Amino acid sequence: MTSMGVNGVISRVAEIKEQLGLNPPPPATVGSASGTKFASALADATGAGIAQPGKSGPSGADVVAAAKKYLGTPYVFGSDTPSKGLDCSGLVQQAYEDLGVDLPRNSWQQAKAGRPVGSMSDAKPGDILAFNSPVDHVAIYLGDNKMIAAPKPGDHVKIQSVYEKPSHIRRVLDDIPAAAVQDMSALRPAGLRAPAGGVTGVPYADLFNQAASRHGISPKLLAAVAKVESGYNPQAVSKAGAQGMMQLMPATARGLGVKDAFDPAQAVEGAAKLLSQHLKEFKSVPLALAAYNAGGGAVHKYDGIPPFAETQAYVPKVQKALAALGG
Structure with missing residues (x-):
């Protein structure tokens, strides 16, 4: 190229x-x-x-880093929900999805994504390795003849040697000069x-844009909250028990109709609903953020941002992340 x-x-x-x-x-x-x-x-x-x-956009190294977050996740055939388990193509799809890149669900479809790579000697970290004909297994290449995969029932996502010659090697991401x-x-x-005012260049950008549009809030604000809460990690769990990318407490999640806070789509939808409620109630972005962190009751009690060290630090962090997104 x-x-x-x-x-x-x-x-x-x-x-x-x-x-x-x-x-x-x-x-x-x-x-x-x-x-x-x-x-x-x-x-x-x-x-x-x-x-x-x-x-530059996401790279093969970013794919590897995204996939490694799921090490130890149980193999569950037919599952693409990390909190429940992943099969081989579910792992590949999820790693790319974490970077905002959509891939098909099935292994044989993923074996046609991107462009072909001629041989293992040309393979780079992040490439998709597909096996057998017809294709029935896929993995993500790590380099040095290693790959990360969800191998089989009873096993879990782990790093393996590339044990046989892949039937297909596909490269979805390449580096091209921005010029x-x-x-x-x-x-x-x-x-x-991209919609006017929409967020781009972050994981799950579509989810933020769509949920924000439904609830009448800024998608950049929603993305900034996700950045500060979890670094866009859908599997994050806090010491207090907050779950998922948007760090919803279980009781809060239930009240918002979120059945699985580890599912990015449900989490973002619930967070958008919650932020919308706080913005309508307090008519202020800083106060809405304080309520998201400490609860609306605390904001009312102190008639402003509560004097909690965590909340006092949280609000400016989100505002800084929002500014970085152009919000």
Whole structure:
């Protein structure tokens, strides 16, 4: 790809733009409003990831780091919910999803995602390794002939040697100089544009945009809360027992209709609902954040941000994260 030069890449992107205007998005993505998901769609068409202007997108190393969060998770056939267990393709899909990149659910579909890699000598960390024909198993390559996988029933997500030659090696993410991509917004065909004021470039961007839209709040505020609460980790558990990416206490989650706080979609929906309630009640972002952290009753009791060290530190942290997102 790099041998094409910048002009060659730009020309190729223009061709893909035209193709995307005529054809539906590739199967490796779900129709989406986020720039990250469009990058994934374009990656499937070109065989390469596209960096956002002025910065790089997620890398293979990021995929490896995301997958390692699930080490020890039990193998459960047919499950793509980490709190319940994962099968092999569920692990691969979840690791990429944590970076905002959609992959198909089944192993044989994942064996067609991205672009082909010729051999193990060319494989890089983050590549998808698929096995057998027809494909019935997938894993994520770590480098040094190691991979992370959910191997079989009765086992768990773990690091293994690459025990046989893969039938397919696929690269979903590539590094391309940011200068090779001009204004990405001009390349998004109708239906793939990020919503006005939407958040991009963070894990679960679509969930934040969609839930915020439903509840009339800022998606950037919602993403900032997730960043401070858990670093976008859907499996986070606090010492106090708060659960999931949005760190909902079990009783609070039940009151919001969240059955599984470890499920990112449910967690974000519940947090959006809760933040919306606090914003309507207190008419102030700092007070709404204080209520999210310490409870609305504490905000009323102290007629402002409660004098708790955690809450006093929490509010400016979220505001700083919000500013970093352009909110």
